[in-house]
Amino acid sequence: xxxxxxxxxxxxxxxxxxxxxxxxxxxxxxxxxxxxxxxxxxxxxxxxxxxxxxxxxxxxxxxxxxxxxxxxxxxxxxxxxxxxxxxxxxxxxxxxxxxxxxxxxxxxxxxxxxxxxxxxxxxxxxxxxxxxxxxxxxxxxxxxxxxxxxxxxxxxxxxxxxxxxxxxxxxxxxxxxxxxxxxxxxxxxxxxxxxxxxxxxxxxxxxxxxxxxxxxxxxxxxxxxxxxxxxxxxxxxxxxxxxxxxxxxxxxxxxxxxxxxxxxxxxxxxxxxx
Amino acid sequence: xxxxxxxxxxxxxxxxxxxxxxxxxxxxxxxxxxxxxxxxxxxxxxxxxxxxxxxxxxxxxxxxxxxxxxxxxxxxxxxxxxxxxxxxxxxxxxxxxxxxxxxxxxxxxxxxxxxxxxxxxxxxxxxxxxxxxxxxxxxxxxxxxxxxxxxxxxxxxxxxxxxxxxxxxxxxxxxxxxxxxxxxxxxxxxxxxxxxxxxxxxxxxxxxxxxxxxxxxxxxxxxxxxxxxxxxxxxxxxxxxxxxxxxxxxxxxx
Numbered sequence: 271x272x273x274x275x276x277x278x279x280x281x282x283x284x285x286x287x288x289x290x291x292x293x294x295x296x297x298x299x300x301x302x303x304x305x306x307x308x309x310x311x312x313x314x315x316x317x318x319x320x321x322x323x324x325x326x327x328x329x330x331x332x333x334x335x336x337x338x339x340x341x342x343x344x345x346x347x348x349x350x351x352x353x354x355x356x357x358x359x360x361x362x363x364x365x366x367x368x369x370x371x372x373x374x375x376x377x378x379x380x381x382x383x384x385x386x387x388x389x390x391x392x393x394x395x396x397x398x399x400x401x402x403x404x405x406x407x408x409x410x411x412x413x414x415x416x417x418x419x420x421x422x423x424x425x426x427x428x429x430x431x432x433x434x435x436x437x438x439x440x441x442x443x444x445x446x447x448x449x450x451x452x453x454x455x456x457x458x459x460x461x462x463x464x465x466x467x468x469x470x471x472x473x474x475x476x477x478x479x480x481x482x483x484x485x486x487x488x489x490x491x492x493x494x495x496x497x498x499x500x501x502x503x504x505x506x507x508x509x510x511x512x513x514x515x516x517x518x519x520x521x522x523x524x525x526x527x528x529x530x531x532x533x534x535x536x537x538x539x540x541x542x543x544x
Numbered sequence: 545x546x547x548x549x550x551x552x553x554x555x556x557x558x559x560x561x562x563x564x565x566x567x568x569x570x571x572x573x574x575x576x577x578x579x580x581x582x583x584x585x586x587x588x589x590x591x592x593x594x595x596x597x598x599x600x601x602x603x604x605x606x607x608x609x610x611x612x613x614x615x616x617x618x619x620x621x622x623x624x625x626x627x628x629x630x631x632x633x634x635x636x637x638x639x640x641x642x643x644x645x646x647x648x649x650x651x652x653x654x655x656x657x658x659x660x661x662x663x664x665x666x667x668x669x670x671x672x673x674x675x676x677x678x679x680x681x682x683x684x685x686x687x688x689x690x691x692x693x694x695x696x697x698x699x700x701x702x703x704x705x706x707x708x709x710x711x712x713x714x715x716x717x718x719x720x721x722x723x724x725x726x727x728x729x730x731x732x733x734x735x736x737x738x739x740x741x742x743x744x745x746x747x748x749x750x751x752x753x754x755x756x757x758x759x760x761x762x763x764x765x766x767x768x769x770x771x772x773x774x775x776x777x778x779x780x781x782x783x784x785x786x787x788x789x790x791x792x793x794x795x796x797x798x
Contacts, residue, residue: 395637404634407594408648408696409620 296491300421303414313419320423324385328431335380336435339372340364340442348451358457360447362465368439369466374474375522377435378481381428382514386489389420390510393493394503421486428482429475436474469533477525484517547572547704547736548593553602555588562588564760575730575737577747579782580757586740590706594626595619624652627697627705631712633689635681642677645696667695671725687718694725705729707739711746719746726750744783756782
């Protein structure tokens with residue numbers, strides 16, 4: 271009994287390490303092809319339609335997510351700030367949360383669902399219908415031809431969509447707080463301006479580049495390695511979203527810790543209440 | 545003179561041995577048909593020839609080059625001499641039929657769009673579908689998709705065309721159209737063909753030589769005439785499409 275338990279643990283550990291090994295090999299191949307094809311016009315001609323899919327088509331979902339984050343934050347914080355007579359300071363918390371944490375993370379999660387699922391389904395279907403083999407047979411590497419343009423589109427457009435989400439989040443918070451609850455606009459913006467500097471805004475945007483890279487890499491990898499048939503593609507799509515979501519959460523923690531410590535080391539502690 | 549040489553190739557997936565010490569010489573300009581029951585490694589053999597799979601043991605040679613020891617760049621260049629017709633066509637869904645046929649030309653040549661357009665039209669005409677270039681693959685029937693895929697496979701004027709079950713899923717008339725195309729290509733461009741199939745009508749019609757794979761090894765090697773008169777009971781059962789006593793008994797088992 272103990273031996274079979276050890277055997278099971280060993281096998282699972284081995285399998286997990288093998289999957290990680292496969293994934294990092296895949297990442298290595300993507301970066302090799304990225305470097306080799308980055309300055310080719312052909313690569314960028316393939317990037318443009320991907321940018322349309324990843325970027326333009328994601329605008330509505332990102333707009334709704336961003337705006338509602340800001341509005342909900344305003345509703346939730348109004349009562350608490352009002353109870354201590356500090357409702358004019360609401361903007362600092364709403365906008366700081368939106369640009370630094372909730373905006374980038376929720377935008378990335380929405381993109382993981384929308385783009386990640388679509389990329390995995392597309393590449394997975396190409397995999398099970400032998401289209402990837404067809405590319406290889408015709409002397410075109412599927413990583414260079416399919417993954418690199420999608421990866422570039424994800425890395426470039428996730429920060430842009432995050433900025434868009436941030437702007438709508440700030441506007442949503444403003445509408446509820448100033449237009450809805452009647453907080454004066456001047457102090458609302460003044461306290462926001464005091465709490466948020468370029469670093470805070472850039473922190474969210476900087477993180478989103480890595481979130482985009484993780485979404486692109488994981489969703490393409492899952493498409494390339496999906497099992498056979500419709501169920502294989504379906505399972506790969508689910509795994510793609512779940513793995514992207516978990517990666518975003520874990521990365522966000524480490525970025526928060528790293529950038530927070532770095533900020534304090536450079537500028538010292540900054541209080542929104544001072 | 546042989547253009548492809550498969551030498552003592554073995555391949556296993558996990559514990560399942562698919563090819564076991566298979567050796568085969570394929571003559572230039574001839575059509576070799578590979579038959580055999582499902583799961584005996586026919587498609588795996590094709591994928592070894594084009595370098596999509598690497599053998600566990602043995603080597604595959606094309607024009608004197610060892611395919612399984614080429615670098616990715618060399619392999620990509622060598623593959624331009626091959627055309628591959630996949631079982632379901634494997635046309636790219638997001639491209640039009642013309643773009644599919646022109647794909648290898650865009651990737652590997654410096655031809656102008658006008659030159660590519662001309663070649664695409666010529667190849668589509670060769671497979672009898674000159675007017676489908678602007679349509680998407682999804683708008684075509686199964687047989688038409690295979691013919692467009694064949695036009696793509698011959699776009700680069702390859703030396704060798706590999707057909708993976710070209711008539712599977714087609715009605716007898718569409719199957720015969722594909723068979724005639726295989727013969728036409730051999731006649732007109734003297735291409736070497738390797739056809740993997742279960743379809744004995746197709747096999748005997750297009751083959752200069754037929755080999756049968758069974759249990760991962762070569763079980764028969766001869767002409768269409770020789771296979772018809774083979775005394776081997778396994779070969780005869782396959783040719784006539786007859787189940788064995790054991791297979792019939794398994795249907796009765798509770």
